[in-house]
Amino acid sequence: DRSMNRRKKVKAFFYDLRIEMASLLTIIFFLLVGAAIIQAIEGHNVSLSIGDDALLEQQWSYLNSVYFCTAILTTVGYGDMKPNTTGGKIFVVVYAIFGLSAVAFSVGSIVSRLVNMAHVVGKMQDKINAKLSRILQRSSKNQIAPDPKKSTFWRRMRIKYHIHQKLIMGTLVFLILWLGGAGLFAGIEGWGYGNAVYYCFVTLTTIGFGDYFPSTHGGKILFIFYGFFGLGFVSVILSEAAKQLLKGFHQEFERKRRETAAVLPIQLSDLEIDLSTFKQ
Numbered sequence: 001d002r003s004m005n006r007r008k009k010v011k012a013f014f015y016d017l018r019i020e021m022a023s024l025l026t027i028i029f030f031l032l033v034g035a036a037i038i039q040a041i042e043g044h045n046v047s048l049s050i051g052d053d054a055l056l057e058q059q060w061s062y063l064n065s066v067y068f069c070t071a072i073l074t075t076v077g078y079g080d081m082k083p084n085t086t087g088g089k090i091f092v093v094v095y096a097i098f099g100l101s102a103v104a105f106s107v108g109s110i111v112s113r114l115v116n117m118a119h120v121v122g123k124m125q126d127k128i129n130a131k132l133s134r135i136l137q138r139s140s141k142n143q144i145a146p147d148p149k150k151s152t153f154w155r156r157m158r159i160k161y162h163i164h165q166k167l168i169m170g171t172l173v174f175l176i177l178w179l180g181g182a183g184l185f186a187g188i189e190g191w192g193y194g195n196a197v198y199y200c201f202v203t204l205t206t207i208g209f210g211d212y213f214p215s216t217h218g219g220k221i222l223f224i225f226y227g228f229f230g231l232g233f234v235s236v237i238l239s240e241a242a243k244q245l246l247k248g249f250h251q252e253f254e255r256k257r258r259e260t261a262a263v264l265p266i267q268l269s270d271l272e273i274d275l276s277t278f279k280q
Helices: 002-042 053-059 062-073 086-139 148-163 165-189 193-204 217-270
Strands: none
Touching (some): 002 086, 086 217, 165 193, 193 217
8 A cells, every 4th residue: 555655646746747847848938939039020120219220139139038028927017128019019919818828827836836845844844843742752751741821822823833834934935035036136236135125026026117127137037037936936825825814714704603503592592482471
């Protein structure tokens, strides 16, 4: 039985790995092919009143085109680059329709897998901690009786942690992405850390005012990776938060329903009338 279970787990692991690789290849395909198409459309536009063909080629270089497609697929849309030709505008409409749905599914599956891996690691850590606590309890001879109130409090805290573990892990990852990414962008773009924190929040939430956007090659390359993974993590965190909120409402409703069901028979018994008093 154990060997069969191990084989099933291995098969499931490689199946999930194939799905994740296919999702990653989907993102790369839409990104690179879309960049090549928009560069071919906008890069050879001679009707723009820029006055310098070299500047036009620099604006729609392949890196800038990849950066432009990333802003579309992550729905950030800073506004620093935009299509100026009719063909480019038609391409953006078609590209967004097909690209957003495909990339949203791909990024969501990859990030969900990462969050589940963190959840598994948390379970393994709990098992190790439980074993260590049992070993310490056996080895310690002179133990002081624990306070029942404190033990009950920590037991409740552990239960709440297990219930919200995925949300907690996702929130920690989001904070690392937010504040850590701000440090990277501040160093690359030369912004103050406060402005970089503001920029990363606007980017991760896909608000994209456009007052701050990467202008260096390093900043654009970082945004290409940061935008996709950050968007995926935020989507998973918001989804998990909504599930926990609905679960909390459902549990509270069930608790009140049970309390009402327990009190209702008593209230009905108080309202019972002795019909014998009405007999003549």
